[in-house]
Amino acid sequence: MAFEPSDSQQQAIERWLDTEFTPSTLSKQDQKKELYWFAEAAQPYQDVVIRVTSERIDTHWYEATQLAKAFYEITGIRVYHELTGEDDVIKKLSTQITTGINLYDGYINDSDLIGAHFRQGAVLPISEIMMNEAITLPTLDIDDFIGIKFTSGPDGVIYQLPDQQFANLYWYRHDWFSRPELKRQFQALYGYELNVPANWSAYEDIAEFFSVHVKEIDGVRVYGHMDYGRRDPSLGWRFSDAWLSMAGTGDPGIPNGLPVDEWGIRMEGCRPVAVSVERGGALDGPAAVYALNRYIDWLNRFAPAEAKTMNFTQAGAVPGQGNIAQQIFWYTAFTAALSDPELGLLNEDGTTKWRMAPSPKGAYWEKGMKLGYQDAGSWTFLKSTPENRRNAAWLYAQFLVSKTVSLKKTLVGLTPIRRSDIESESMTEMAPKLGGLVEFYRSPARERWTPTGINVPDYTKLSRHWWSNVADAIEGKASPQEAMSKMAQGMETDLVSMTFARVDCAPQLKPKRYRSFWLNQPGAPKAQRLDEKPAGKTFSYEASLSSWLED
Numbered sequence: 001m002a003f004e005p006s007d008s009q010q011q012a013i014e015r016w017l018d019t020e021f022t023p024s025t026l027s028k029q030d031q032k033k034e035l036y037w038f039a040e041a042a043q044p045y046q047d048v049v050i051r052v053t054s055e056r057i058d059t060h061w062y063e064a065t066q067l068a069k070a071f072y073e074i075t076g077i078r079v080y081h082e083l084t085g086e087d088d089v090i091k092k093l094s095t096q097i098t099t100g101i102n103l104y105d106g107y108i109n110d111s112d113l114i115g116a117h118f119r120q121g122a123v124l125p126i127s128e129i130m131m132n133e134a135i136t137l138p139t140l141d142i143d144d145f146i147g148i149k150f151t152s153g154p155d156g157v158i159y160q161l162p163d164q165q166f167a168n169l170y171w172y173r174h175d176w177f178s179r180p181e182l183k184r185q186f187q188a189l190y191g192y193e194l195n196v197p198a199n200w201s202a203y204e205d206i207a208e209f210f211s212v213h214v215k216e217i218d219g220v221r222v223y224g225h226m227d228y229g230r231r232d233p234s235l236g237w238r239f240s241d242a243w244l245s246m247a248g249t250g251d252p253g254i255p256n257g258l259p260v261d262e263w264g265i266r267m268e269g270c271r272p273v274a275v276s277v278e279r280g281g282a283l284d285g286p287a288a289v290y291a292l293n294r295y296i297d298w299l300n301r302f303a304p305a306e307a308k309t310m311n312f313t314q315a316g317a318v319p320g321q322g323n324i325a326q327q328i329f330w331y332t333a334f335t336a337a338l339s340d341p342e343l344g345l346l347n348e349d350g351t352t353k354w355r356m357a358p359s360p361k362g363a364y365w366e367k368g369m370k371l372g373y374q375d376a377g378s379w380t381f382l383k384s385t386p387e388n389r390r391n392a393a394w395l396y397a398q399f400l401v402s403k404t405v406s407l408k409k410t411l412v413g414l415t416p417i418r419r420s421d422i423e424s425e426s427m428t429e430m431a432p433k434l435g436g437l438v439e440f441y442r443s444p445a446r447e448r449w450t451p452t453g454i455n456v457p458d459y460t461k462l463s464r465h466w467w468s469n470v471a472d473a474i475e476g477k478a479s480p481q482e483a484m485s486k487m488a489q490g491m492e493t494d495l496v497s498m499t500f501a502r503v504d505c506a507p508q509l510k511p512k513r514y515r516s517f518w519l520n521q522p523g524a525p526k527a528q529r530l531d532e533k534p535a536g537k538t539f540s541y542e543a544s545l546s547s548w549l550e551d
Contacts, residue, residue, distance in 0.1 A: 003040040005074075012073035013039070020066065024407050025420045031404040034139055035074055038399055041135055042075035045392040049078045052393055054108035054377065055086040058336045059164040059413025063400050067409070071399050077392050085313075086110070087233040093380065094460050097122040100384045106393035108163050111150040111376040112241070112452035112459045117160065118153030119457055121501030124381045124390070126151070126158040135391050137398045144418045145401075146441070147376040149255070150451050154270050154505075160378035163401055164415035167374040167449040168241070169440065170203075170360060171319060171330035172196065174541065175353040176210075176217060189213065195538035197360040200247075200294060202536035203328055207302040210325040225302035226315065226324045227295070229474045234312030236466030239295075240452065242373040243329065247291035248364030249282050251524045255370070255450035260524035262370055263462075264288055264488065267455050270505035272495055276488040277525045278512040283488040284481070285525035287364035290532050292473055292480040294362075298328075299474065308474065319354070320345065328360060333375070335414040335437050352435040357544040358445070363532045374449040377415075416441050436545065443548035457498055457507060465490040 005013065013035045017028060024031055054060040064081035072078050082104075084092075089109050096103045097120065117123040130136045142148060142158070151160035176182060177194055186194035190205050197203040210224030229235065242262045244250070249264055250257030260266045264283030266274035274281035282288060299308060304323075307315060316334050319327055320343045338345055338354065345353050359372045379397040381390050399405065407421045411430065414437060416422050422441045431438035440446060452459060465487045473483035495507035519527040539547075 003036070005036060005039040009039050009074055012070070016070045016074070020070065021404055021408060023424070023426045024404055025424050026403045034137065034402055034404045037137060038075050038395060042077050042392070042395055045388060045395070046076045048388055048392040049080070050105040050389055050393045050396065051080045051082065052106040052108070052396065053082040053084060053089055053092060053104050055089055056083040057164070057333050057413065057415070059409065059415045060108065062409060062412045067400055067405060071396055075395065077395065079396050090460050096382055096384060102385050102389070105385050105389040106397055107380045108377050109380050110451065111147065111160055111162070111378045112456070113380070114151060114153065114159060115452070115454045115456040116458045116460070117380065118155065118157065118454060119500035119502040119505055122382055122384070123159055124383045126161050126379075129381065129394055135394055137402060139403060140398060141403070144420050146419050146422070146446055147378070147417060149447070150374075150376045151378050154454055160380050161397055161401065162376050162378045162417045163397070164377045164413060165374060165417055166331055166333035166415045167440065167446070168329050168331050168359065168372050169356040170196065170326070170328060170358060171354060171356050172326035173324070173353060174355040176325055182214065185213070190536065192536060193538055195540055196357045196544040198537040198539055199360050199534065200362045201533045202538050203326070203360045204294075204298065204533070205536045206326055207298055211302040220323050222323050222325055223302060223304050224325045225298045226318050226327045227299050227303055227307055227329070228310040228312065228315035229299050229308035229471075230311045231467065231471035231475070232311040233467050235470055236463050237312065238329070239466050239470055240463055241375070242370065242452075243295065244288055244291050245370040246329070246359050246365065246372060247287055247294070247362035248366060248369060248526075249285065249287040249291060249524065250369065252366055252368030253370070254448055256453040256455050257370060257524065261453070261455045263452070263456055265455050266510070270454060272455065272457055272507040273510045275491045275495070276485070277515045277518050279492070279510045280518050280525070281488065282525035283491065284484040285519070286528035287524070287526050288484050289480045290363065292470065292484060296474055296480065330356065331375070332356065332437055332440075333415060335434060336412070339433065350433050352433065354435055355541055356436040356440065357541060358547050363529055363534060364526055370448065370450055372449040374446070374451055376451050439545050440548060445548035457495070457500065457505070461494050461498070462491050
């Protein structure tokens, strides 16, 4: 006998379809089939109350306040969806893995942890959960997820299910860059056109131009650069995710450089074997030191003075205040926030006064290298979670990424996960109002801006070295070389102490040699360039978008 939802469930389904679950790439009839499936699959879990946690961004706020309520009304499963800081999500996940105590029934954490997930043996892979057809949505369509490669191990097993994605890209005030008087002034000072910077040299010139020469636009003090420097875990993300890749620290290779990645870690197969130059790594090499030098120099000379006291969350809102000309490393997660008409950053027709474009390349960058980072917040389930609670949470996770709701969620949070949503007519209509976001996600570049990969065996343990040492350099307590060397040594100490269920992929450090030996070898670590500031180059916004199709 075919399942028939209760009257209250049917009413809820109709109400949500009419008010919230539109637009969708599915017809209304197919949406209804999906929602009926959820109502039926949830029948064994009516008395289950689940707790899940995620970081605090617009997409997850929408899930926690709207979609969790819809899920409860349609399925009868109550969800407490807790929002917190990203660092706190990772701490809670790590605590549950370490203690075996079930703190949450599901976590939305970055795929950056994939290196630990496939080595530790604590995560129940999505591939395994999907074998249970009774709780796996027939229309889940795994191949439609643009980030599924990011959540898969080297064994081809899918460990996490993508829930939202956003990249770091270059951001700038297109309206200011287009002003004839500013273009003439820049040309006279620097000898080339004010436009989207192709390299770090041009970015630096533009930063100097606005901060030192222009200073004021329409009565407002303006700056040519924005970043942050507070001693805070988020300072580590700024570097590991992935400042060094833009500088050109590692080797060519996607999703992460091979044999040396953007963390400066040398890999042999799935084994990390070095971080320091003495062992063949690159974290304390000339390219990495160059990257940190530029970071500190630009922060001191071209950003607002208060930027040094800010963290990720505080600094993220600053471009929306209307006094920043450009930002080299801007998270597209802020697209929704900067599209708020109240900020005054929209034209009369609803298009943005700002644009996003490819990240400029550092002096050590080579063709074929990773250029930037993409966050892939993904559902993770642990073996320590009781099966009935995990199954109920798996239903909730699928609901949040189902085709019934995913397009509307994408339009709200602007963190797309499905190819079908990106290619939809709705996204085509929105493209002129999103400053380049749709063009990025419709290009092959969406696979070349990659998260931390399997090369990092324990993101949580190793990432702590980034922010503390970078902060020392920013505060003048250590030189950039001293900070990067200390960071490399600390990471190698941690690597030696790590043990994993997957012993074949456990770290195994190479013996030390003279730095000169490795710096004279081809590839990373790279010897210092005589000229770390080559001639600045810019290109038009249209040409910059075309480069996403080429690089």
